[in-house]
Amino acid sequence: MSDLISVAAPDGAVRAVTGMSGREYRSADGIYQMPSSDAAALVKAGGFRPSLGGLVRSAGYPCASCGFQSLFRLCSRCGHHN
Numbered sequence: 001m002s003d004l005i006s007v008a009a010p011d012g013a014v015r016a017v018t019g020m021s022g023r024e025y026r027s028a029d030g031i032y033q034m035p036s037s038d039a040a041a042l043v044k045a046g047g048f049r050p051s052l053g054g055l056v057r058s059a060g061y062p063c064a065s066c067g068f069q070s071l072f073r074l075c076s077r078c079g080h081h082n
C-alpha cells in the first residue's frame, strides 16, 4: 500500500476529483487522501496541502472556451485543453 497524502481541493465545495491515474476520489469536506502522484497533480491544479497550513488558493484552470472553473487543464465540462 502506498502512502496517502492529504490534499484539499482548490474549491472546498468540490466533492469529487479525478486524479491523473484516472481514479476518482470523493470527499465530504474537500479533503482528499490520495497517492503522491495524484496528490501532486491536484496541488498543481490549485489544491493545497492542509498540513502546510495557510496557503489557500481559489483558482484551478478557468476554461477559455466555456468559462467553467475546471480543476485540471482539460476542461471537465467541454473538454477544451486550457
Ligand SMILES: [Zn+2]
Binding pocket: 063, 064, 065, 066, 067, 068, 075, 076, 077, 078, 079, 080
Ligand atoms: Zn470548457
